[in-house]
Amino acid sequence: MEKVCPICNKLKTVKYCCDKCGGELIDRGIVHDYMDPYSVTLPIQDYEDYCLHIFSCNNCCNEKKEYIYKIIV
Template identity: 50%
Template structure:
């Protein structure tokens, strides 16, 4: 049976993003779900069927960006 997983969550690959505001490097801060409240990181993963939503933060200016990461089939 095929299963779709997030390549970022499962450390299959990394994505390099450049900040749209200052052109600085952005770093992955985890799944969007982890930002809902103090305990949401412990909740079952609740994402989209074909993508996982991650939050990226600019190391230079501190801007945040939401990125839809396409899941891969394993």
Template identity: 35%
Template sequence: MDVCPLCNGLETIRIQCPQCQSAMEDQGKITDYFDDYSPYLDIEIMKMTDGNPRSLEEHQCLHYFYCSRCKYEEIKGVQE
């Protein structure tokens, strides 16, 4: 079983906002925002509905990044 280094606190990632060059904040897995129970469901099942049809087989965890300065949003795949 693969683990996401961001979800498990093993690594941090610095992403620069392409609009204002501020540091973007990791807001967690995109699937956690689907509904109230999403964070408690099986991660591999949730990957089937995360918007990337290959995230499960490519071992990627899709994270939501947000720039609090200019409100820019971005989803990035993190290698597990």
């Protein structure tokens, strides 16, 4: 058995609302991939118990980081 991120592996979806305007926050992926265009070619900094995702609002461009806890599969 292993721990995996339910969001990255499409096992679960989450919905967050923007703190500023109330719009829906869209998952932009893990923070590591979002930092710069070359980060996807670097080794992933993986944490044992969680995956850090970044969500952003299409209305006001507000960004929010959320810890998504891994599940055992």
